[in-house]
Amino acid sequence: MARIVMKFGGTSVGDLDRIRNVAKRVKREVDAGHEVAVVVSAMSGVTNQLVKYCQDLSPLHDAREYDTIVATGEQVTIGLLAIALQTIGVDARSWQGWQIPIRTDDAHSKARIESIEGELLIERMKAGQVPVVAGFQGVGPDNRVTTLGRGGSDLSAVAVAAAVKADRCDIFTDVDGIYTTDPRIVPRARKLERVAYEEMLELASVGAKVLQTRSVELAMKQRVRVQVLSSFEDKPGSLVVDEDEIVEQALVTGVAYSRDEAKVTLRRVPDRPGIAAQVFVPLAAANVNVDMIVQNIGADGSTDMTFTVGKTDLPRAEKVLNDLKATIGFEALLADPDVAKISIVGIGMRSHAGVAATMFGALSEKGINIQVISTSEIKTSVLVGAEYTELAVRALHTAYGLDAPA
Ligand code: ASP
Numbered sequence: 001m002a003r004i005v006m007k008f009g010g011t012s013v014g015d016l017d018r019i020r021n022v023a024k025r026v027k028r029e030v031d032a033g034h035e036v037a038v039v040v041s042a043m044s045g046v047t048n049q050l051v052k053y054c055q056d057l058s059p060l061h062d063a064r065e066y067d068t069i070v071a072t073g074e075q076v077t078i079g080l081l082a083i084a085l086q087t088i089g090v091d092a093r094s095w096q097g098w099q100i101p102i103r104t105d106d107a108h109s110k111a112r113i114e115s116i117e118g119e120l121l122i123e124r125m126k127a128g129q130v131p132v133v134a135g136f137q138g139v140g141p142d143n144r145v146t147t148l149g150r151g152g153s154d155l156s157a158v159a160v161a162a163a164v165k166a167d168r169c170d171i172f173t174d175v176d177g178i179y180t181t182d183p184r185i186v187p188r189a190r191k192l193e194r195v196a197y198e199e200m201l202e203l204a205s206v207g208a209k210v211l212q213t214r215s216v217e218l219a220m221k222q223r224v225r226v227q228v229l230s231s232f233e234d235k236p237g238s239l240v241v242d243e244d245e246i247v248e249q250a251l252v253t254g255v256a257y258s259r260d261e262a263k264v265t266l267r268r269v270p271d272r273p274g275i276a277a278q279v280f281v282p283l284a285a286a287n288v289n290v291d292m293i294v295q296n297i298g299a300d301g302s303t304d305m306t307f308t309v310g311k312t313d314l315p316r317a318e319k320v321l322n323d324l325k326a327t328i329g330f331e332a333l334l335a336d337p338d339v340a341k342i343s344i345v346g347i348g349m350r351s352h353a354g355v356a357a358t359m360f361g362a363l364s365e366k367g368i369n370i371q372v373i374s375t376s377e378i379k380t381s382v383l384v385g386a387e388y389t390e391l392a393v394r395a396l397h398t399a400y401g402l403d404a405p406a
């Protein structure tokens, strides 16, 4: 007998038939003798609609009222799923965040979970009841409902799993696992049986949108075993686990891409101490996230500086820097949103030389120009022209031997 948290995303509970289907899936685990708690998202499209209502009324709406509104999506699904479960003979009860309680800080619309009391849920599970918990929501210090940021029900599920000391947190979604890369780009991408937390974190943050990044961080911190699997097909998914559990470590586990960044180049920046601070401190103050950075040394005491920022932050970054043009003393700012970041990720990289060299070789063979490079212990990323995204991903997938046998 195991204790399992099962989480179903928006498409998995998209209509009543799908909710009935989820109920059957839950019943199977209950019938097998497991203790089960369920976490659900809002029905697909509902949260978007609720967010739009808020924005249409007022772009500068009160975040407390935004939370009051957008948290309702999950309230509907927990009630519906509880009824669907009861209808097929499974004892079930719905739970909103405040009833557990899932306590958060006061950062309305993007709150952080501070604590969850697991006792009540454990008690009910031991008594054979299935708690159906609303994802995405908690209760703030002011006793008002809070939400955890978009995609936050993954985080709720992992947090509930940690609080009830679950053996596993199963995330049911519309894909059947975590792949070596996006199967829409590389049909021969392979499903990974196991991925290390660290790898998943890098893959999640560079654009593999299967799991919300914060949920992976929490799973890693609390050592929650997470499984990603399809709610539509009955087959094993991918496990996100401690790297000790991964017997055969591939050099590169996955290839990820992101079109969410833009490139900024400052031409002819004076090459003197303090110049990087003059550029990046004001950007940070304006909440602009900077990712990759390169700087060249020019012969004439000036240098070109290139870096990437989130695409949506680009207008703000341009304004901040152009306002400081005279103070910083650069000649021109060039912005290029038509770029893509391609990354290879793998814990095997730690202990092997030449992994990045293979990457550069494979890209050069395809005539793809690398604009910026950045590396970390288990990741190497390059910035290329957006039009090369697919070609680069395919070339790297093949170069690291990740293609499934034909
Ligand atoms: N319903 C929320 C959203 O769409 C939370 C979630 O689905 O994870 O962001």
Ligand code: MG
Pocket: 009, 151, 154
């Ligand atoms: Mg999601």
